[in-house]
Amino acid sequence: MIERHGDDFRALIEAGQIDILFANKVELAALTGKPDFDAGLAALAPKVPVLVVTRSEDGAVAIAHGERHEVAAETVSHVVDTTGAGDLFAAGFLAGYARKASIHRCLAMGAVAAAEIISHYGARPEADLKALMAEKLG
Numbered sequence: 001m002i003e004r005h006g007d008d009f010r011a012l013i014e015a016g017q018i019d020i021l022f023a024n025k026v027e028l029a030a031l032t033g034k035p036d037f038d039a040g041l042a043a044l045a046p047k048v049p050v051l052v053v054t055r056s057e058d059g060a061v062a063i064a065h066g067e068r069h070e071v072a073a074e075t076v077s078h079v080v081d082t083t084g085a086g087d088l089f090a091a092g093f094l095a096g097y098a099r100k101a102s103i104h105r106c107l108a109m110g111a112v113a114a115a116e117i118i119s120h121y122g123a124r125p126e127a128d129l130k131a132l133m134a135e136k137l138g
Protein backbone atom coordinates (compact mmCIF):
# COMPACT_ATOMS: atom_id res chain seq x y z
CA MET A 1 0.00 0.00 0.00
CA ILE A 2 2.72 2.45 0.92
CA GLU A 3 4.79 1.61 -2.16
CA ARG A 4 1.79 2.51 -4.34
CA HIS A 5 0.20 5.30 -2.33
CA GLY A 6 3.03 6.57 -0.12
CA ASP A 7 3.00 10.07 -1.56
CA ASP A 8 -0.72 10.43 -0.82
CA PHE A 9 -0.27 9.13 2.74
CA ARG A 10 2.70 11.46 3.28
CA ALA A 11 0.68 14.41 1.94
CA LEU A 12 -2.14 13.69 4.41
CA ILE A 13 0.36 13.48 7.25
CA GLU A 14 2.14 16.69 6.25
CA ALA A 15 -1.23 18.48 5.98
CA GLY A 16 -2.00 17.60 9.61
CA GLN A 17 -4.98 15.49 8.60
CA ILE A 18 -4.06 12.44 10.67
CA ASP A 19 -5.11 12.16 14.32
CA ILE A 20 -3.93 8.62 15.04
CA LEU A 21 -1.55 6.72 12.79
CA PHE A 22 -1.14 2.94 13.04
CA ALA A 23 1.68 1.18 11.21
CA ASN A 24 3.74 -1.94 11.57
CA LYS A 25 7.52 -1.66 11.55
CA VAL A 26 7.81 -2.41 7.82
CA GLU A 27 5.22 0.22 7.00
CA LEU A 28 7.02 2.73 9.25
CA ALA A 29 10.26 2.17 7.33
CA ALA A 30 8.51 2.46 3.97
CA LEU A 31 6.64 5.58 4.96
CA THR A 32 9.68 7.40 6.34
CA GLY A 33 12.43 5.94 4.14
CA LYS A 34 14.30 5.11 7.36
CA PRO A 35 15.14 1.43 7.89
CA ASP A 36 16.18 2.06 11.51
CA PHE A 37 13.14 1.67 13.80
CA ASP A 38 13.94 4.53 16.18
CA ALA A 39 14.91 6.85 13.34
CA GLY A 40 11.56 6.12 11.69
CA LEU A 41 9.71 6.86 14.93
CA ALA A 42 11.63 10.09 15.41
CA ALA A 43 10.81 11.20 11.87
CA LEU A 44 7.10 10.47 12.03
CA ALA A 45 6.07 11.11 15.64
CA PRO A 46 6.27 14.93 15.50
CA LYS A 47 3.86 14.96 12.54
CA VAL A 48 0.91 13.15 14.17
CA PRO A 49 -0.63 13.55 17.65
CA VAL A 50 -0.65 9.80 18.24
CA LEU A 51 1.60 7.28 16.48
CA VAL A 52 1.28 3.55 17.17
CA VAL A 53 3.81 1.15 15.64
CA THR A 54 3.55 -2.59 16.09
CA ARG A 55 6.48 -4.96 15.85
CA SER A 56 5.04 -8.44 15.91
CA GLU A 57 6.40 -10.57 18.78
CA ASP A 58 8.36 -7.56 20.07
CA GLY A 59 5.18 -5.73 21.02
CA ALA A 60 4.38 -2.14 20.14
CA VAL A 61 5.35 1.45 20.75
CA ALA A 62 3.17 4.53 20.92
CA ILE A 63 4.34 8.11 20.85
CA ALA A 64 1.49 10.29 22.00
CA HIS A 65 1.97 14.04 22.27
CA GLY A 66 5.73 13.58 22.48
CA GLU A 67 5.70 10.87 25.13
CA ARG A 68 6.88 7.35 24.35
CA HIS A 69 5.08 4.28 25.71
CA GLU A 70 5.82 0.61 25.05
CA VAL A 71 4.05 -2.68 25.53
CA ALA A 72 5.40 -6.21 25.27
CA ALA A 73 3.54 -8.76 23.19
CA GLU A 74 1.34 -11.17 25.11
CA THR A 75 2.81 -14.64 25.37
CA VAL A 76 1.03 -16.84 22.83
CA SER A 77 1.78 -20.53 23.33
CA HIS A 78 0.79 -21.49 19.80
CA VAL A 79 0.66 -18.88 17.03
CA VAL A 80 -1.74 -20.30 14.42
CA ASP A 81 -2.42 -17.49 11.92
CA THR A 82 -1.18 -13.92 12.20
CA THR A 83 -3.81 -12.52 9.81
CA GLY A 84 -5.56 -9.66 11.58
CA ALA A 85 -2.87 -9.05 14.21
CA GLY A 86 -2.44 -5.43 13.19
CA ASP A 87 -6.17 -4.79 12.84
CA LEU A 88 -7.02 -6.32 16.20
CA PHE A 89 -4.18 -4.43 17.83
CA ALA A 90 -5.70 -1.22 16.47
CA ALA A 91 -9.19 -2.31 17.57
CA GLY A 92 -8.07 -2.99 21.13
CA PHE A 93 -6.11 0.26 21.26
CA LEU A 94 -9.04 2.29 19.94
CA ALA A 95 -11.54 0.64 22.31
CA GLY A 96 -9.40 1.93 25.16
CA TYR A 97 -8.73 5.30 23.54
CA ALA A 98 -12.44 5.97 22.99
CA ARG A 99 -12.95 5.40 26.72
CA LYS A 100 -10.09 7.77 27.55
CA ALA A 101 -7.91 5.02 28.98
CA SER A 102 -4.21 5.76 29.48
CA ILE A 103 -2.00 5.15 26.47
CA HIS A 104 -0.34 2.34 28.38
CA ARG A 105 -3.69 0.63 28.87
CA CYS A 106 -4.67 1.25 25.23
CA LEU A 107 -1.48 -0.53 24.17
CA ALA A 108 -2.13 -3.38 26.58
CA MET A 109 -5.68 -3.77 25.21
CA GLY A 110 -4.25 -3.89 21.69
CA ALA A 111 -1.81 -6.60 22.68
CA VAL A 112 -4.54 -8.72 24.30
CA ALA A 113 -6.87 -8.45 21.29
CA ALA A 114 -4.04 -9.21 18.85
CA ALA A 115 -2.92 -12.25 20.87
CA GLU A 116 -6.45 -13.68 20.71
CA ILE A 117 -6.69 -13.35 16.94
CA ILE A 118 -3.36 -15.03 16.19
CA SER A 119 -4.22 -18.02 18.39
CA HIS A 120 -6.69 -19.38 15.82
CA TYR A 121 -7.47 -19.22 12.12
CA GLY A 122 -9.46 -16.28 10.83
CA ALA A 123 -9.53 -12.57 11.59
CA ARG A 124 -12.64 -12.49 13.78
CA PRO A 125 -12.34 -12.97 17.54
CA GLU A 126 -13.57 -16.28 18.92
CA ALA A 127 -13.30 -15.27 22.58
CA ASP A 128 -15.39 -12.65 24.38
CA LEU A 129 -12.88 -9.80 24.19
CA LYS A 130 -14.50 -7.80 27.01
CA ALA A 131 -14.20 -10.79 29.32
CA LEU A 132 -10.65 -11.40 28.11
CA MET A 133 -9.65 -7.78 28.84
CA ALA A 134 -11.13 -8.04 32.32
CA GLU A 135 -9.30 -11.31 32.95
CA LYS A 136 -5.91 -10.14 31.61
CA LEU A 137 -5.91 -6.48 32.56
CA GLY A 138 -8.40 -6.13 35.38
Ligand SMILES: Nc1ncnc2c1ncn2[C@@H]1O[C@H](COP(=O)(O)OP(=O)(O)OP(=O)(O)O)[C@@H](O)[C@H]1O
Pocket: 023, 024, 025, 054, 055, 056, 057, 058, 059, 060, 072, 073, 074, 075, 076, 079, 082, 083, 084, 085, 086, 087, 089, 110, 111, 112, 114, 115, 118
Ligand atom coordinates in the same frame (compact mmCIF):
# COMPACT_ATOMS: atom_id res chain seq x y z
N1 LIG B 1 4.17 -13.96 17.52
C1 LIG B 1 3.43 -13.10 18.23
N2 LIG B 1 3.24 -13.32 19.55
C2 LIG B 1 2.50 -12.49 20.31
N3 LIG B 1 1.90 -11.38 19.84
C3 LIG B 1 2.07 -11.09 18.54
C4 LIG B 1 2.83 -11.93 17.65
N4 LIG B 1 2.78 -11.39 16.40
C5 LIG B 1 2.02 -10.29 16.51
N5 LIG B 1 1.60 -10.09 17.78
C6 LIG B 1 0.77 -9.00 18.30
O1 LIG B 1 0.11 -8.36 17.24
C7 LIG B 1 0.55 -7.00 17.11
C8 LIG B 1 0.59 -6.61 15.66
O2 LIG B 1 1.51 -7.46 15.00
P1 LIG B 1 2.33 -7.00 13.69
O3 LIG B 1 3.29 -5.93 14.06
O4 LIG B 1 2.85 -8.22 13.06
O5 LIG B 1 1.16 -6.32 12.83
P2 LIG B 1 0.84 -6.42 11.26
O6 LIG B 1 2.10 -6.64 10.50
O7 LIG B 1 0.00 -5.25 10.92
O8 LIG B 1 -0.05 -7.73 11.22
P3 LIG B 1 -0.97 -8.25 10.01
O9 LIG B 1 -0.40 -9.58 9.68
O10 LIG B 1 -2.33 -8.34 10.61
O11 LIG B 1 -0.85 -7.22 8.91
C9 LIG B 1 1.88 -6.93 17.87
O12 LIG B 1 2.14 -5.64 18.36
C10 LIG B 1 1.65 -7.95 18.99
O13 LIG B 1 0.93 -7.35 20.05
Ligand SMILES: [Mg+2]
Pocket: 024, 086, 087
Ligand atom coordinates in the same frame (compact mmCIF):
# COMPACT_ATOMS: atom_id res chain seq x y z
MG1 LIG C 1 -1.05 -5.06 9.10
